[in-house]
Amino acid sequence: MSMVFVTGGSGLIGSYLIPALVAQGHRVRALYRGQVPAVAQADQVDWVEGDILDIALLRKALKGVSYVFHSAGLVSYAPQDAELLQQVNVEGTANIVDACLDAEEEIKLCHVSSIAAIGRSKETTLLNETSKWDAGEKQSAYAESKHYGELEVWRGIAEGLQAVIVNPSVVLGPADWNRSSTRLFKYVYQQRPFYTPGSANFVDVRDVVEAMMRLTFSDVSGERFILNTGQLTYKEFFAEAARCFGKKAPSMRVSPALAEVVWRLEHVRAWLTGGRPLITKDTARVTAKSHLFDNQKVRKTTGMEFRPLSESIAWTCQVLLQIAQNQRGPELTRAN
Numbered sequence: 113m114s115m116v117f118v119t120g121g122s123g124l125i126g127s128y129l130i131p132a133l134v135a136q137g138h139r140v141r142a143l144y145r146g147q148v149p150a151v152a153q154a155d156q157v158d159w160v161e162g163d164i165l166d167i168a169l170l171r172k173a174l175k176g177v178s179y180v181f182h183s184a185g186l187v188s189y190a191p192q193d194a195e196l197l198q199q200v201n202v203e204g205t206a207n208i209v210d211a212c213l214d215a216e217e218e219i220k221l222c223h224v225s226s227i228a229a230i231g232r233s234k235e236t237t238l239l240n241e242t243s244k245w246d247a248g249e250k251q252s253a254y255a256e257s258k259h260y261g262e263l264e265v266w267r268g269i270a271e272g273l274q275a276v277i278v279n280p281s282v283v284l285g286p287a288d289w290n291r292s293s294t295r296l297f298k299y300v301y302q303q304r305p306f307y308t309p310g311s312a313n314f315v316d317v318r319d320v321v322e323a324m325m326r327l328t329f330s331d332v333s334g335e336r337f338i339l340n341t342g343q344l345t346y347k348e349f350f351a352e353a354a355r356c357f358g359k360k361a362p363s364m365r366v367s368p369a370l371a372e373v374v375w376r377l378e379h380v381r382a383w384l385t386g387g388r389p390l391i392t393k394d395t396a397r398v399t400a401k402s403h404l405f406d407n408q409k410v411r412k413t414t415g416m417e418f419r420p421l422s423e424s425i426a427w428t429c430q431v432l433l434q435i436a437q438n439q440r441g442p443e444l445t446r447a448n
Contacts, residue, residue, distance in 0.1 A: 113136070113137040113138045113139060114138055114139070114178040114179060115138075115139045115140075115141060115176050115177045115178055115179075116133055116138045116139065116140050116141070116177065116178070116179045116180070116181065117140075117141045117142070117143075117173060117174055117177045117179070117180045117181070118130055118133070118140060118141070118142040118143070118180075118181045118183065119142075119143045119164055119180075119181070119182050119183060119184035119208065120143075120182070120183035120184030120185065120224070121142040121143065121144055121149050121151060121157075121159075121183075122144060122145075122149035122151070123183060123184065123185075123287075123291075123292070124283055124285050124287045124291070124292045124293070124294075124317055125183045125224060125280075125283060125317060125320055125321065125324075126142070126149070126151070126181075126183045126184075127149065127151045127152075127287065128285065128317050128318060128320075128321045129181060129183065129321045129324065129325075130142060130151050130152075130153065130154075130157060131151060131152040131153045132321050132322075132325060133181075133325070134153045134156050134157070135153075136325070138179075139158070140156070140157045140158065141157070141158040141159075141160060141173060141177065142157050142158070142159055142160065143159075143160050143161075143162055143163075143164065143173065143184070144159055144160070144161055144162075145161065145162070145163060160173045164182075164184055164200070164204035164205075164207055164208060165199060165200075165203060165204055165207060166207075167207045167210060167211060170207055170208065170211035171211045171214055171215070173211075174211050174212065174215045174219065175215075175216070176217070177215070177217075177219060178217065178218075178219060178220070179219065179220050179221075179222070179328055179329070180208065180212055180219055180220070180221045180222065181222045181224075181324060181328065182205065182208045182221060182222065182223045182224060183224040184200070184204065185200060185201050185204075185224065185226075185258075185261075186200040186201055186254075186257075187226075187254060187292065188253075188254060189252055189253075189254055191253070193253070194253040197253050197254055197256075197257040198253075198257055198260075200257075201254075201257035201258055201260075201261045202257055202260045202261050202264065204261075205223065205261040205264045205265065206264040208221070208223075209221070209264050209265055209267065209268035209273065209275075210268075212268065212273055212275075213268055213271055213272070213273055218274065219273075219274070220274040220275065220276075220328060220333065221265065221268070221273060221274070221275040221276075222275070222276050222277075222278065222324050222327065222328040223261070223262070223265045223275060223276070223277045223278070224278055224280065224324070225258050225261065225262050225265075225277050225278065225279045225336070226254075226255075226258045226279055226280065227239075227279050227280065227281045227313060227338060227340065227405050228252070228254055228255040228258050228259075229245070229255060229258040229259040229261075229262050229279060230243050230245075230279055230338065230405065231243040231244040231245040231246055232246070232249070232403060237403050237404055238403075238404050238406055239338075239403050239404070239405050239406065240338065240405070240406040240408070240409065241279070241335075241336050241337065241338055241409055245259055262277055262336070265277055269333070269334050274333045274334075275333060275334065276327045276328060276332055276333060276334075276335060276336070276337065277335070277336035277337070278320070278323060278324055278327065278336070278337050278339050278410075279336060279337065279338045279339065279405075280315050280320050280339040280340070281312070281313035281314055281315050281338075281339065281340040281341075281405055282296075282312050282313060282314045282315070283314075283315055283316075283317050283320055284314050284315065284316055284317060284421075284424045284425065284428050285316065285317030285318070285424075285427075285428055286427075286428050286431035286432050286435065289432070289435070289436075293314075294428075294432070296349070296350075296353070297353055297357075297428060297429065297432055299350075299362075300350050300353040300354050300357060300359060300361065300362070301357055301359060301432070301436070303359050303360050304362055305362055305363065305364045306362055306364045306365075306366050307346050307347050307350050307362040307363075307364070307365060307366065308346050308365075308366045309345075309346070309347075309365065309366075309367070309368065310345070310346060311343050311344060311345040311346065311348075312343070312344065312346065312349065313340045313341075313342065313343050313403075313404065313405050314340070314341055314342065314343075314344060314349070314421055314424070315339050315340050315341045315418065315424075316341060316418065316419045316421075316423075316424035316427075318419070319339065319341065319416070319418050319419055320339050322416055323337065323339050323410055323414060323416060326414040326416060327410075327413070327414060330414075332413060335413075337409055337410040337413065338405045338406060338407055338409065338410065339407065339410060340405040340406075340407045340418075341407070341418040341419065341420070341421050341424070342404075342418075342421055343404050343405075344421060347361075347362075347365075349425070350362045352421075352422060352425045353425055353428075353429060356425060356426050356429035356430070357429055357433065
């Protein structure tokens with residue numbers, strides 16, 4: 113089988129992608145920082161310590177590689193991370209693209225973007241891969257970094273690179289309680305009282321991995337694909353997770369006006385203490401939006417179907433409960 117290179121092996125997507133690749137018989141080489149990630153079948157992976165900002169290391173790591181899954185990236189709506197978002201999501205992606213183009217053998221790239229990079233429209237709430245990005249509209253630093261990261265991939269495609277782009281919505285799956293979407297489950301587990309109006313789009317990490325592999329190991333190239341199961345209001349999501357945990361669901365609605373006050377107070381608190389805000393201007397306003405992202409293109413192209421969100425939430429809760437039973441520390445108890 114072919115040699116595959118994976119970035120972001122310690123992230124939610126990477127931690128499920130690597131075992132799936134190994135199970136299919138692929139030889140996997142993966143990038144890590146600090147220590148080797150504790151993912152399934154890690155002992156069958158050729159681990160490379162380094163950083164996507166190191167272009168020389170990337171060129172060396174891609175020797176003999178036929179496919180690259182670029183899932184490394186930074187997700188943050190904190191104002192202080194604006195420069196880091198640019199470095200990781202834009203410059204890092206540019207380095208991956210350049211390393212692929214410079215490789216001795218032809219490489220196909222699968223780039224993990226986000227629905228944040230899909231253009232919004234005031235005319236419709238149903239968005240697809242053709243929705244146009246409006247550079248004149250105020251966007252979060254995170255959304256801009258994912259958009260410009262995609263532009264680097266399109267540049268590579270224009271220069272002859274075989275590549276696909278996937279745009280997942282909020283990815284559901286059990287992982288570190290303090291990272292990515294798992295923090296939403298932690299919020300419910302701790303029986304926090306508040307919820308915001310608005311809704312979000314969600315997708316199971318197992319479906320994301322399946323779509324990535326089907327698209328990458330195919331003749332499809334030069335296209336982007338939204339990966340999304342469906343939409344739930346935050347109230348609905350919290351209620352479903354609470355039922356699975358056997359916890360009390362958040363029941364106090366935070367109005368948009370109050371959310372505007374809270375993010376300003378959090379900004380001041382973070383500035384005074386040097387900490388990180390629990391809610392920012394961008395997160396307050398993102399949660400108030402309710403666009404639905406269309407998954408028809410990837411379904412027609414790959415023939416796959418997405419798991420029901422109720423199944424994804426129940427699976428995530430079940431595994432997280434097992435983790436909680438082994439980690440009865442203060443981080444999982446409700447703050448008084």
